[in-house]
Amino acid sequence: MKIRIIGYIYFFMLILGCNRLQAQPQQPINLSSDSEYLLLDKGLQYRITKAINSMYNFDFPTAERDFLVIMYQYPDHPLPDFLMALGYWWRIEVDVTNTRYDNIFVQYLERANKKAEKMFDANPKNKEAAFFLAAGYGFMGRLYSERKSWTKATFAGKNALKYMELSRGEEEFNPELLLGDALFNYFSVWIPENYPLLRPVMALFPKGNKELGIQQLETVASNAFYTRVEAQYFLFRLYASMENRPYDALRISEYLHQKFPNNPYFHRSYARHLYSVGRWSDSVRESYEILDRIDQKQAGYEANSGRYAAFYVAEYNFRSGNKAVAKQYYQKTVAYGEESESQESGYYLHALIQLGKIESQAGNKAKAKAYFNQVKKYAKRKHPAHKEARDFIKKNKL
Numbered sequence: 001m002k003i004r005i006i007g008y009i010y011f012f013m014l015i016l017g018c019n020r021l022q023a024q025p026q027q028p029i030n031l032s033s034d035s036e037y038l039l040l041d042k043g044l045q046y047r048i049t050k051a052i053n054s055m056y057n058f059d060f061p062t063a064e065r066d067f068l069v070i071m072y073q074y075p076d077h078p079l080p081d082f083l084m085a086l087g088y089w090w091r092i093e094v095d096v097t098n099t100r101y102d103n104i105f106v107q108y109l110e111r112a113n114k115k116a117e118k119m120f121d122a123n124p125k126n127k128e129a130a131f132f133l134a135a136g137y138g139f140m141g142r143l144y145s146e147r148k149s150w151t152k153a154t155f156a157g158k159n160a161l162k163y164m165e166l167s168r169g170e171e172e173f174n175p176e177l178l179l180g181d182a183l184f185n186y187f188s189v190w191i192p193e194n195y196p197l198l199r200p201v202m203a204l205f206p207k208g209n210k211e212l213g214i215q216q217l218e219t220v221a222s223n224a225f226y227t228r229v230e231a232q233y234f235l236f237r238l239y240a241s242m243e244n245r246p247y248d249a250l251r252i253s254e255y256l257h258q259k260f261p262n263n264p265y266f267h268r269s270y271a272r273h274l275y276s277v278g279r280w281s282d283s284v285r286e287s288y289e290i291l292d293r294i295d296q297k298q299a300g301y302e303a304n305s306g307r308y309a310a311f312y313v314a315e316y317n318f319r320s321g322n323k324a325v326a327k328q329y330y331q332k333t334v335a336y337g338e339e340s341e342s343q344e345s346g347y348y349l350h351a352l353i354q355l356g357k358i359e360s361q362a363g364n365k366a367k368a369k370a371y372f373n374q375v376k377k378y379a380k381r382k383h384p385a386h387k388e389a390r391d392f393i394k395k396n397k398l
Helices: 002-016 042-056 060-073 079-094 102-122 127-146 150-166 171-194 196-202 210-223 228-241 246-259 264-276 280-295 303-319 323-339 346-361 365-378 384-396
Strands: none
Touching: 042 060, 042 079, 060 079, 079 102, 079 127, 079 264, 102 127, 127 150, 127 171, 171 210, 171 228, 210 228, 228 246, 228 264, 246 264, 264 280, 264 303, 280 303, 303 323, 303 346, 323 346, 346 365, 346 384, 365 384
């Protein structure tokens, strides 16, 4: 999480760093029940719920069939194209190093943006059009920040900020729009606390409030329709990696896994949080299920998830004294790490260290040294794994 936050920092500052946090709220527009805004159509929300749930559950064919029906019914509206793009975003999210979905993701966002721009040009007061433009450019910025395409991220961020401001003033949009405020409130405090070099930059922005940010995320997670799951996603990541609230992270990831049992990202997060609170046997059960789904080539289950799952199984068996089984799954962790090109990840490096120790105890010094040298190859010198490998080689005269 903290490594990926580096990429988001720049983007968050572009999109969310505005003075609206200090401004008085605008007066909401009262809409009649026959509002022109499709986004607020309760009947459509009822009809689209199954499709959105299918998308988050990685049943993309079902979701996309329903999105195409909406596209047929509303050919000039950005909503169906945006939802199609969101489905591809979740394909990317499972393994953000994989770029094979980037182009189609951006193409759907561009289509949604063009339709929203036509709506906005026809009526500059159309807050729904502004909402979709803010969301479309916002997701583009998230992708470009992952790819370190800073010029494109800058363009996307500035546009997202502009349209986010223009979409304000509609009371029923507030739960959806609150996600941006929540993330700014949290990260504008967290970033300077954890990255002192960025404090002068952060001093240029309004002062945030981490506690308020979390409260706002909880509100979005409970009350929004289109951004609810996204808020829950951010919440459990913050609770797990930044707030030291592992049981709250487990609570949310357990709910998401139960609601979307075929979402590999939620599945591996649930296994991880079970492990972090000491429910190791439950974590191993889920990990075996993840590995089995990879073997069955279930949609979305791939090497990145396998690296997590194999590691939890290996650690459990190592601590239980089952060194032969532990060795097998540490080797799987390494294999999955290499397949997903995650050689600098903590799980990959720790698996190598454990394999080195196992081989050393078995008297296989040459194999042990090879594993530790591999750690030194991929870990930065200041990384704890690099130091542990150096120390072990020296102490054991490998």
